[in-house]
Amino acid sequence: MSTLGSFALLAALVVAAYGLVAGLAGLRRRDDALLESSRRALVAWAAFAALASAALLAALLTRDFSIRYVAETSSRDLPLLYTVTAFWGGHAGSLLLWALVLGLYGVAAATRLRPSADAPLVFLVLLVTAAFFTLTLVLGSNPFASERIPPPDGRGLNPLLRNPWMAVHPPALYLGFVGTTVPFALVVASLVRGPGSRWLEATRAWMRPVWCFLTLGLLFGAKWSYVVLGWGGYWAWDPVENAALMPWLTSTAFLHSAQVHGYDGSLGGWTRALVLLTFLLAILGTFLTRSGVLSSVHAFAHSTVGVYFLAFLTVASLASCALLLRSRREARPAADSALLSREVAFLVNNVLFVVAVAAVLFGTLFPLLAEAVTGDRINVGPPYFNQVMVPIVLLLLLLMAVGPLLSWRRTDPLVLSRRLALPAAAGVLSALAAAAAGLRRPLPLLLVALGVLAAATTVGEFVRGAGLRRNRGQAWPGALLQLVGRGRTRYGGYLVHLGVLIMLAGIAASSAFTTRVQVTVAPGERFRLGRYEVRYDGVRAVGGPGLLITEARLTAADGRTRVALRPRHLLHTVSDQITAEVAIRSSWRDDLYVVLIGLAADRRATFRALLTPGMAWLWTGALVALAGGVLAATPARRRVPARQAMPGAAVVPEGGG
Amino acid sequence: MTASRRLVAGLALIVLAIAVVAYSGIRSAAVYYLTPTEFAGRPDLRHAQVRLAGRVELGSVRRRDGRIEAFTIGDGATTIEVRYDGPLPDLFAEGREVLVEGRLDGTVLAASRVMTTHPTEYREAPPR
Numbered sequence: 034m035s036t037l038g039s040f041a042l043l044a045a046l047v048v049a050a051y052g053l054v055a056g057l058a059g060l061r062r063r064d065d066a067l068l069e070s071s072r073r074a075l076v077a078w079a080a081f082a083a084l085a086s087a088a089l090l091a092a093l094l095t096r097d098f099s100i101r102y103v104a105e106t107s108s109r110d111l112p113l114l115y116t117v118t119a120f121w122g123g124h125a126g127s128l129l130l131w132a133l134v135l136g137l138y139g140v141a142a143a144t145r146l147r148p149s150a151d152a153p154l155v156f157l158v159l160l161v162t163a164a165f166f167t168l169t170l171v172l173g174s175n176p177f178a179s180e181r182i183p184p185p186d187g188r189g190l191n192p193l194l195r196n197p198w199m200a201v202h203p204p205a206l207y208l209g210f211v212g213t214t215v216p217f218a219l220v221v222a223s224l225v226r227g228p229g230s231r232w233l234e235a236t237r238a239w240m241r242p243v244w245c246f247l248t249l250g251l252l253f254g255a256k257w258s259y260v261v262l263g264w265g266g267y268w269a270w271d272p273v274e275n276a277a278l279m280p281w282l283t284s285t286a287f288l289h290s291a292q293v294h295g296y297d298g299s300l301g302g303w304t305r306a307l308v309l310l311t312f313l314l315a316i317l318g319t320f321l322t323r324s325g326v327l328s329s330v331h332a333f334a335h336s337t338v339g340v341y342f343l344a345f346l347t348v349a350s351l352a353s354c355a356l357l358l359r360s361r362r363e364a365r366p367a368a369d370s371a372l373l374s375r376e377v378a379f380l381v382n383n384v385l386f387v388v389a390v391a392a393v394l395f396g397t398l399f400p401l402l403a404e405a406v407t408g409d410r411i412n413v414g415p416p417y418f419n420q421v422m423v424p425i426v427l428l429l430l431l432l433m434a435v436g437p438l439l440s441w442r443r444t445d446p447l448v449l450s451r452r453l454a455l456p457a458a459a460g461v462l463s464a465l466a467a468a469a470a471g472l473r474r475p476l477p478l479l480l481v482a483l484g485v486l487a488a489a490t491t492v493g494e495f496v497r498g499a500g501l502r503r504n505r506g507q508a509w510p511g512a513l514l515q516l517v518g519r520g521r522t523r524y525g526g527y528l529v530h531l532g533v534l535i536m537l538a539g540i541a542a543s544s545a546f547t548t549r550v551q552v553t554v555a556p557g558e559r560f561r562l563g564r565y566e567v568r569y570d571g572v573r574a575v576g577g578p579g580l581l582i583t584e585a586r587l588t589a590a591d592g593r594t595r596v597a598l599r600p601r602h603l604l605h606t607v608s609d610q611i612t613a614e615v616a617i618r619s620s621w622r623d624d625l626y627v628v629l630i631g632l633a634a635d636r637r638a639t640f641r642a643l644l645t646p647g648m649a650w651l652w653t654g655a656l657v658a659l660a661g662g663v664l665a666a667t668p669a670r671r672r673v674p675a676r677q678a679m680p681g682a683a684v685v686p687e688g689g690g
Numbered sequence: 691m692t693a694s695r696r697l698v699a700g701l702a703l704i705v706l707a708i709a710v711v712a713y714s715g716i717r718s719a720a721v722y723y724l725t726p727t728e729f730a731g732r733p734d735l736r737h738a739q740v741r742l743a744g745r746v747e748l749g750s751v752r753r754r755d756g757r758i759e760a761f762t763i764g765d766g767a768t769t770i771e772v773r774y775d776g777p778l779p780d781l782f783a784e785g786r787e788v789l790v791e792g793r794l795d796g797t798v799l800a801a802s803r804v805m806t807t808h809p810t811e812y813r814e815a816p817p818r
Contacts, residue, residue, distance in 0.1 A: 377697060384701050392712045399716055400723070410723035412741050417719035421712045428704070551776075611783070631758075 035100050038088035038177040042170055045081035045132075048074050049164040056157045068153045075143050075156050078163050079136030086133045089126060089176050093119055098187050101180040102126060108187030110579035115190055118200040122190050124323060124338070125176035127203060131319065132166045134204075134211040139163065142215050151230050154222035155215070162214050165345050173338040189579075192605045192612045198257035206250030206277055210315040212243035213280060216287075217312035220305045224356040236308060237291050240284055241522075241666035247281045248662060252655045263613045263628040265549065265643040267651070270418040275397045276318030279390050283311040286386035288526075293376045296441060300376075302357060303383070309353040314390070316346050321397070371443040378436040385425050385432070392421040423476065426537070427483060433530055434460075434487035437494050456489030480541055484534055491530045498524070517664070525665025532658025535650055542647030553631070553639040563644040565589040565625065567598075572636055579606050585629045585638055589618070600629040600640070624648040721791060726768040741791040742770065742799065746784050758782075760798075763790060774801040782806055 052074025059067030089102070093116050098104040106119040106126065121127045139159050146152050170176065193199070216236045223232035254277060255267040268274060287307040294304040324339025370376050396413045403411045438444075438452045464482035472478060495513065498520070502512035517524040548563040556571040567589045575582040581604040589596045601614040618625040623646040631639035723741045724732065744763035751761040760773050761784075772790050782788065782804065792801035 372697060380697070381701065381704075384704065388705055388708050392708065395712060396716065396719075399720070403720075412721045412723045413716060414719045414721060417712075417715040420715040420719075421708065424708060424711060 034088050034092040034095070034097055035177040035179055038085050038092070038100075039175070041081045041085035041088060042167060042175070042177070045078050045085065046164065046167045046171055048077045048081060049160050049167055052078065052160045053157065053164060056153055056160065060153060060157075071153065071160070072143050072156050075139045075160055075163070078160070078167075079139045082129075082132040082136040082163075082167075085170075085176075086120075086129055089129060090117070090120060092177075093117070096187065098183040098185075099179055100176075101178050102176045103187070104180045104184050105188050106190055108189035108579070110186070111190060111195075112578075114197070114200055115195050118194065119190050121203040121207075122194050125170070125174040125178075127207075128166065128170055128174055128323070128338070129176050130203065130207055131211055132163070132170060134207045135159070135163055135166060135214060138212060138215050142218070146235075149231075151219065151222040151226060151232065154225055155218040158218035158221050159214060162218075165341070169338060169341045173341050189605070192603070192610050193261060196257060196261045198253050198260060202250060202253035202257055205246055205253050209243055209245075209247030209250050210277075210280065210319060212239070212246055213284070213308075213312040213315045215239045216243065216308045220308040221353075221356060224305065224360050227360065233291060233295055233304075237288070237295075238666075238668065240287060240291075240308070240311075241662065244281070244284050244288060245659060245662040245666055247277070247284060248655070248659050251277055251281060252652075252659070255655075256652070259648070260615060260617065261612075263615050263630075263641070265547070265626050265628075265641070265645060267648075270396070270415045272397050273322050275393050275418075276321045279393055280311045280314040280318060282386050282390045282393070283307050283314060286383045286390075287311060289379050289386075290383045293379045296376065300380070300383075302360065305360075306353075306357055307383070307387075309357070310390075313346065313350055313353065316342065316349065320346060370441075373439065373444040373446060373449065375436065375439040375441045375444075378432055378439050382429065382432050382436065385429055389422065389425045392425070393418065396421070427479060430480070430483040430487050430537075433534075434483060434490050437490055437527070452493075453490070456486050456493060459489045460484075460486030477541065477545060480537075484537060484541075488531065488534045491527050491534070494527050495524065521667060522665045525661045525663075525667075528661025528664060529658045530661075532654045532656070532661055534654070535657055536654030539647035539649070539651030539654055543645045543651065546646050548644040549642070551630075551639065551641050553633075553637055555635070555637045560640075560642075562589070562625070562642045563623075564591045565596075565644065566591070567627075567642065569638060569640070572632065572638065575601075577603075580604065581606060583629070583632060585632075585640070587616070587627060587640075589625055596625060598625065598627050600627045602629050602632065619649055621649050622646065725765040726763060726770045727765055729770070730768050736794055739791070739793050740799075741789055743787065743789050744770075745787055746782070748784050751784055763788060771798045772801050772804075773798050774804055776801075776803070 052071045055067045055074060056071030058064070059071055091097075092100050092103050093107055096103070096107065096109055102123055102125050103119075106123040107116055111119065115122075119126070121130045142155060142159060146155060216239045219232050219236045219239065223230035251274075254274060258269070258274075259265075259267040284307075287304060290300050290304045290307060293300045320339065320342035324342055396417050399413050400411045403409060434456065435449075435453070438449055440448075460482040463485040464478045467478060467481045472481070495516070498516045499509060499512040502516055503509060507515070550560060550562055552560045554560055554569045556569055559566055559568045561567070567587055570586040570588060572583055572585050575584050583602040583604075585600050585602075587598040587600070589598060596618045598616040598618060600616040603612045603614060604610075605612070613628050613630065616625075616627045623644050626643040626645060628641045629638060630641050721739050721741045722732075722735055723743070724735075726742055726744050729735065729740060729742055742763065744765045747762040747764050747769060751758055753759065759775050760771065762769050762771050764770070772792070773795070774790070774792075786806060789805040790799060790801045791803040791805070792799050794800075
C-alpha cells in the first residue's frame with residue numbers, strides 16, 4: 034500500500050505541475066486545447082489524491098503497521114469507525130484529507146464552472162494550491178513513510194479522539210477550510226482579468242455552502258469539547274478554536290458586504306478583500322494547528338511542514354495585496370448614501386466583523402510575537418477574548434435589530450421609529466421582566482433588551498412579508514412557505530439571525546448561571562446540585578475491547594423527576610491512558626452534567642457536577658442558523674422571469690435583500 | 691461634515707474603542723509561561739501570575755478525603771510545590787506533564803488552574 038500511496042502522490046505532483054505549465058502556456062498563446070488540457074489535469078490531480086487517500090485507508094483497515102502513520106494512529110483493537118477516523122487523527126493524514134477535499138472541490142469547479150474567460154485562471158489557482166499541498170505531503174509530512182521496526186499491535190489513536198463528534202469534526206471543518214479555495218480562486222481570477230468579470234454571483238454561490246461547512250465544523254468542535262473533555266464548557270478561546278472561528282467571521286462579513294456590492298457596485302475592493310482574507314485565514318488556521326508553532330516558537334523550528342506553510346502563506350498574502358492594490362481604482366465609495374441607510378448598516382457590520390477578527394488574531398498571535406521579541410513565553414487567556422468580544426457582540430446585535438428595517442440609500446427617521454416601536458417595546462419590557470426576576474447587572478440586561486429587539490424585528494420581517502402575500506388571498510402557512518421559498522437568500526439569512534439569537538441566549542444563560550460542585554462521597558451519600566439532590570449508589574466494572582471501564586451510578590431527583598446518571602472512567606489498556614465519559618442529561622431548562630474524576634480504594638468517588646442552563650438552546654440555535662444557511666445556499670429553481678410569466682404583474686423584489 | 695466623513699469618523703471611533711479594550715485586556719490576561727528552572731531565575735516575576743510547565747513528581751501528591759490538595763512539579767533540575775484544591779483534568783497523574791497556573795505565595799505556588807498537556811494540544815480544566 035505504501036508503494037501505491039507514494040506513487041499516487043508523486044503522480045499527483047507531476048500532473049499538477051503539468052497542469053500549471055499547460056494553463057500558463059494556454060493563456061499566453063490563447064490556445065483552447067492547452068487550457069482544456071489544464072482543466073483535465075486538475076481532474077487527474079483529484080483522482081490521484083483520491084487514490085492516495087484510498088491507499089492510506091486500505092493500509093489503516095488492513096493494519097499495515099509497516100507504515101509509520103498507521104502504526105502511530107491506529108491499533109488492532111480499534112473499532113472500524115475510529116480506524117477510519119485515524120485517517121485524519123494525525124499530522125500527515127489530515128494534510129492528505131486537505132488534498133482529498135481540495136480534489137472534490139476541484140472536480141466540482143472543473144465540471145460546474147461555466148466556460149468563461151475567468152475559468153482557466155480559477156483552475157490555475159486551484160492547481161497552485163494543489164501542487165503546494167502535494168509537495169508538502171511528499172517532502173514535509175509523508176503519510177506513507179515506513180516504520181523501521183513495526184510495532185506488533187500499533188500504538189493506537191489518542192483516546193480523546195475516540196468519539197463520534199471527533200470523527201465528524203475534521204471532515205466538516207476541512208470542507209469549510211478547503212472550500213474557501215474556490216471563492217479565493219474566483220476573486221483572484223477577477224482581479225487578474227480586471228473589469229468585465231462576473232465574479233460576484235459565482236463567489237456568493239460557492240461561499241454559502243462553505244459557510245455552512247465552517248459553521249458545522251465549529252458546532253461539532255464545540256460539541257466534542259462539551260461531551261468529551263469533561264470540563265462542562267464548549268469554547269475555551271483555545272488557539273485551535275480561534276483558527277476555525279476567524280475564517281467564519283470573514284466569510285460572514287463577505288456574505289453581508291456582497292449584498293451592498295451587488296446592489297450598487299460599491300465596496301468592490303473591500304468585498305473581494307474579505308474573500309481573499311477568508312482563504313488566507315483558513316491556510317493560517319491549518320498552519321497554526323499543524324506547525325507546532327502554538328506551543329512555542331522554538332517547537333516551530335523542528336517542524337518542516339510549518340516552514341512550507343509559512344512560505345505559501347507569505348506568497349499568497351503578497352500576491353493578494355498586489356492584486357488588490359492594482360485594481361483599487363475600481364473601488365468606489367458609496368457616494369450619496371445617508372448615514373441612516375442599509376448600506377451604512379452593512380458597512381458598520383463589516384467593520385465590526387473585521388475588528389473581531391483582528392482582536393482574535395491579535396490574542397492568538399500575541400504569545401508568538403512576545404516570545405519572538407522578548408523571549409518570554411506568554412499565554413493569553415479567555416478573559417481577554419471575553420472582554421473584547423462583548424462590546425462587539427452588543428453592537429452587532431443592535432445592527433441585527435435595526436439593519437433589516439433600513440431602506441437602501443436613505444431611511445426616513447420617522448418611518449424607522451414607527452417600524453422600530455413595537456420591537457423596541459418588546460425589548461424594554463423583556464429587560465424589565467428580567468430585572469424583576471432578579472437580574473441586576475447592566476450588561477446582561479442590555480443583552481436581553483437588544484436580543485429581544487433583534488428577535489422581534491427579524492420575526493417581524495417574516496410576518497410583514499407573509500402578510501403582503503396574505504393580502505393577495507393566501508392563508509398564513511402557504512404565504513410563509515412561498516415567501517421563504519421565493520426569497521431563499523434573504524429569508525435564509527434572517528433564519529440565520531434567529532438561530533444566532535437563540536444561540537446567544539444559550540451562551541448568555543450558560544455562562545452566567547451555571548452551578549458547579551466538586552464532591553467526594555461514599556456509596557449511599559447524597560449531595561446537592563441546584564434543585565437536584567444527587568445520590569451516589571455505587572460503582573461497577575464493565576469490560577470492553579482494550580478497555581477497563583468503571584461506571585459510577587447516581588440518581589438525581591428534584592421532587593418531581595428522577596434521573597439516572599452513569600459517568601464512566603475508561604482505562605485504555607494499550608496506551609495506559611485514562612479518559613472520562615461524561616454523563617449528561619439534557620432538557621430545555623438545563624443540562625445535568627456529571628464527571629467521575631476520582632475513585633478511592635474504599636469506593637468513595639469524587640465527582641464534578643454542573644447544572645448548566647441554556648445548553649439545549651445553544652445547540653438548537655446553531656442548528657436553526659445552519660438550516661438558514663442551507664436554505665440560502667440551495668439554488669432556487671430556474672424560473673421563467675416574472676415579467677414574462679405574468680404580464681403587467683408588479684415585480685416584488687425578492688432575494689438578495 | 692459630509693455624511694461619509696461622519697461615517698468614517700464614527701467607524702474610526704468604534705475601532706479605536708475596541709482597540710483600547712483589546713490592549714487593556716491583553717495586559718490583564720497575559721500570563722508568563724515558564725519551566726520551574728526558568729521561574730527560579732526570574733526574581734522579577736515573583737509576584738506575577740505565571741504558568742509553569744513540569745512533570746508531577748512521583749510520590750508527591752498529597753490527598754485529604756480522597757481529594758488532591760498539594761503536589762510538586764519539576765523539570766529535572768528544579769522542583770516547586772503547588773497548592774491546589776480545584777478540579778483536576780482527567781489525565782492528571784503522577785509522572786505526567788502538567789501546566790500549573792497561579793501566583794507564588796512564599797515558596798509555594800498557589801495554583802488557580804491545572805491543565806494537562808498532550809503532544810500537540812492542551813486542554814484546560816474548568817475555571818474555578
